[in-house]
Amino acid sequence: MSAVFISGIVVxxxxxxxxxxxxxxxxxxxxxxxxxxxxxxxxxxxxxAVAAAGIGEGTVAAVLGFLAVTTxxxxxxxxxxxxxxxxxxFKKKPSKPNG
Amino acid sequence: MVELLYLGAAVLFIVGLKMLGSPRSARRGNILAALGMLLAIVVTMVDSEILSWRTVVAGLVVGSVVGAALAIRVQMTAMPQLVAAFNGFGGAASALVAAAELERTGGNFSAEIGSVVAASIAIGTVTFSGSFVAFGKLQGLIPGRPIGLKVQQAINALLAANVIAFSAWGIASGSLPPYWLVVAAAFLLGIFGVLPIGGADMPVVISLLNSLSGVAAATAGFVIGNSALIIGGALVGAAGLILTMQMGEAMNRSLANVLFSGFGGTSTAGEMSDKPVNRATPDDVAIALGYADSVVVVPGYGLAVAQAQHATRDLGEALEERGVKVTYAIHPVAGRMPGHMNVLLAEADVPYEQLLDLDQSNPQFPQTDVVLIVGANDVVNPTARDDATSPIYGMPILEVDEARTVVVIKRSLSPGFAGIDNPLFYFDKTMMLFADGKAAMEAILKALKDV
Incomplete structure (x- = not known):
């Protein structure tokens, strides 16, 4: 395993x-x-998602990226x-009952 | 430098989550977490070489408009559906990020990246399809009862095995098609995994899907090598896992039992339903409540369905004005998501101090004059405590039968979600008021004025 991958697991x-x-x-x-x-x-x-969507229009990856950014x-x-x-x-003050 | 800024975002998430855990600081905590997100997004926009801003901006605008509209317009009673839908979108996003990476590289990864790509796609897709089945059930688009075949477990096992096998194939071959098969199998697994789970188990399922959406984000973080995703995803995965465990505990059921038992739904109604019950009118209930010293309200999913939270608050306040002590006993799995009842009662301005949890309320019942049950059933069913043959035996319940009088507001005698008859309804001390929760509360309030 690469060092980057292992440090990812640690994190x-x-x-x-x-x-x-x-x-x-x-x-x-x-x-x-x-x-x-x-x-x-x-x-x-x-x-x-932002990184994927920005890699260039017209590619399948960019379409997937656009959907990823949206969702x-x-x-x-x-x-x-x-x-x-x-x-x-939840923050409303309990002491003031309003009808 | 960029890494440090991402770390800053992650720290804001941690501090934000910590503050979300206490009523005083919760709102600031949420805002802090949102700022962390903003920081992460800005850093990404500056750092990554974005060639097509149009695509990015279009996605951000469309997503913001849809997300904001949903958040502003949702009714509090529909909160479980909305959280389920948001979980689903989050899962989809993580799967799509991995899919985009797959397309960009053509699937030519090292084994370790291949495995996290497959995991991200699989977990994200399961979260997506499972969440939208949960959404459909909560929204009433799909019947809430468990839907399943006898062979369901075999199908799900087969689908899970397929996910793993296709993943292994994709990693070994370095080609794209196996990964798309992973998507298909995971999509079906999410659907068939959630379909057999009934409405009352939704608090467990939503918590679990929440956890999975975090794990999906973390795996996507491995795919693109971004520590902010790994940290954020791991935090959410842990948070969801804790809630899942707590919900399971509150039902005395293991996660496996919830997922695989296809509990309830096969109605055993009719067995006890011929027994006589004490039918009450709103006037009878008003008299019982009006002359009580202490009243405990027990809300359940029926309160949400009837949108009765405001009418219930009005009645509670009217009783307090008469000098009656009013509290609310909330079972951890009342409603369809963790904390569902608390949100509704907060919306109706019921003071936070009047809400009691399971451990706080059970010692109170022996000294309580009247328990008023609105739309709750299984969580007050004494068979869970007394009848070892009951399917819900062992589930901690609110022991309302310890109180002097029990009033049950219910639309009919139909058994609760679990399909188990509730002996509480036939006790001598129990008054049954058959009505819609909101209408009943309003009628009792009206009658109370004449008591």
Whole structure:
């Protein structure tokens, strides 16, 4: 295996443990926002998508890249926005009941 | 330098996720993670030699418009579908990134890159098709009950074996066609994998698909050699895995059991349904609630279906004005995704302190005058505790039968998703109000004014 690949595995394993550590104690109330926020982060694949889409028009790879950018952007933009929308509701002050 | 900027983005993800775990900082955490994403995107645009900006910009614009429209317009009750759809898009994006790399290079990889390309394509595609089947079930486009054949498990095993075999073929031959067969097999695997899973198991499935979308992104990171993808994907994979485990625990079922048992759906209704129940009117319920000292509301998926969250809040507030102590007991798997009920009640402005989880609420029931169950069934079914032959035996439940009076609002006596009759409905202390959740809440509130 190449050194780059091995260091990739190292990064993956360490990041997974960081994730387990950081998320293990989330109250049930925040489960949905946590999931949709995490979901938006999984849209990081947009980085690969942008690079793929930019390699030149008219190729099959560019078409795939365009689709990748589109789907990843839906994931990222929609995911972060809807998470914010939910968390905004959680933030409303409980002491002011409005009818 | 570029690597360091990507690392900065990854750090923002980690800090953001950490802050998402606490109610005070959650919103800032989400914004921080979004900033990390923006940083990663800008760095990529500057760093990679983009020859056709048109394609990139077109994708970004179309995706932003669609994503924003979905996020703004979705109703809170439809949140599980939306998260399922976003998971699906994320999975598709990762598979497409790997596919583009495949096209660009013609499939001529080292064995290690070939294997991560195959993994990214397979996991991304399974996430995509599986998520959209889940979406269809949640949206009511596909029946929510388990759909499957007796040979389903054999088919899925065969498809999984095909994914692996085609991958191996692709890596060995260095040609493209085997990879497209991987796509086909993985696509079918996602469909046939989720179809047999019923609605009540959706919290587990959505969490798992969430986790897979992260793993798909991480494998895509290996393909293009980008550590931001590997870190971000690994974080999401871990987060989804934790939620999946917690949901499984809340149902006392292993992941394998959820995925492969095709639970429920074969209705065993009718067996107990001839027994008499105490039918109640909204007035009866209003009297019981109005003279209680403490009331615990137990919401379930039926509350979401009936859009009854606001009417429930109104009733709760009216009771509080009368001096009744009102709390809400929320089972971890109530609804169709982790935290589904919490989101709905937050939308209706129910104060966060009134929401109790399983461990907090069970000790309360013996001192509770009235339990008001809205659209929940299996999570309050005493057979899970008492009847070793019950399919849900061992699942932790909300022990509502410890309370003095139980009011169940339900449209009919039909058994819950699991297809198991609920003896709770036939107890002497149970009042059954057969109505739509929202209409019932409004009728009780009206009747309460005269009590």
């Amino acid at each position: 993956f394993v360490l990041a997974a443990f960081v994730g387990l550590e950081v998320i293990s104690k989330v109250p049930p109330t925040l489960h949905t926002p946590l999931m949709s926020g995490a979901n938006a982060i999984s849209g990081i694949t947009i980085v690969g 990843a952007t839906i994931n990222v933009v929609g995911g972060f926005m809807v998470t914010d929308r939910m968390l905004e509701m």
